[in-house]
Amino acid sequence: MLSIRSVSKSFGALRALKGVSFDVPKSRIHGIIGPNGSGKTTLFNCITGHLKPEEGAILYQGQEITGSSSHLIAGMGVRRTFQGGKLVSSLTVLENVMSGMSQFSIRDYGDVFFRLPFRSSRKEAEIEEAAREALALVGMEKDAERWAVDLVWAERQFVQIARTLVSRPDLVLLDEPNSGMGTQETELVEDVIRRIRDRGVTVVVISHDVKMLMGLSDWVTVLNFGETIAAGTPEEVQNDPKVLEAYLGAE
Numbered sequence: 001m002l003s004i005r006s007v008s009k010s011f012g013a014l015r016a017l018k019g020v021s022f023d024v025p026k027s028r029i030h031g032i033i034g035p036n037g038s039g040k041t042t043l044f045n046c047i048t049g050h051l052k053p054e055e056g057a058i059l060y061q062g063q064e065i066t067g068s069s070s071h072l073i074a075g076m077g078v079r080r081t082f083q084g085g086k087l088v089s090s091l092t093v094l095e096n097v098m099s100g101m102s103q104f105s106i107r108d109y110g111d112v113f114f115r116l117p118f119r120s121s122r123k124e125a126e127i128e129e130a131a132r133e134a135l136a137l138v139g140m141e142k143d144a145e146r147w148a149v150d151l152v153w154a155e156r157q158f159v160q161i162a163r164t165l166v167s168r169p170d171l172v173l174l175d176e177p178n179s180g181m182g183t184q185e186t187e188l189v190e191d192v193i194r195r196i197r198d199r200g201v202t203v204v205v206i207s208h209d210v211k212m213l214m215g216l217s218d219w220v221t222v223l224n225f226g227e228t229i230a231a232g233t234p235e236e237v238q239n240d241p242k243v244l245e246a247y248l249g250a251e
Ligand code: ADP
Pocket: 011, 014, 016, 034, 035, 036, 037, 038, 039, 040, 041, 042, 043
């Protein structure tokens, strides 16, 4: 589904990613862990076309997408969340989720842009149905008519996840989906991610929550200072001396 091949990305003198490689087969959960600043979000930005890597190649369903525009990549069935969970406060939960149908991100265009096209579209009912289904998957179907501004932090994160699903993507990238959440909410996030995978969607999850990722992922890549220091099944990675020393040992 996704193949990352020797991807490097620098910001001036800072080498944020150094030759990162991994493959994600279809319908798997791939975890990416690493301390703050290790390059996790930068990697997502390279995959989704928000940043262009200097070196390496990114293949999606066998097709090279390196350096393609974020619109094009989203249009091919790749959706993501952003760290921190921004929603449009002036829209309802349902409308926020429906806005995920557009391949343009809220970040890029603001609410006015996407409000018009789907409001006037004959497809609105279909999009609404898909949005309600996505909300049900994250356990928020009863919250559809609430205003986004009234949501608490954890609810925002779940709405962001629902927003990635409305267009029925093949690949979903989740950036710190349980950040700022307690144990119980984190367990709900885990359930949601498994349900997404069970629908045949491939999921790549970033987290600094080692415990969550180890329990959830089929395969884990560990980044440290932009480099892959370990990769394998959770069991393999957990017992890797390099990981214990550089990261897990410090937990
Ligand atoms: P993580 O998501 O693992 O916490 P990031 O990918 O956000 O890490 O950042 C990796 C490194 O690259 C950090 O040192 C960060 O400060 C730097 N960085 C990220 N984005 C930019 C940017 N747009 N411009 C300059 N430096 C950046």
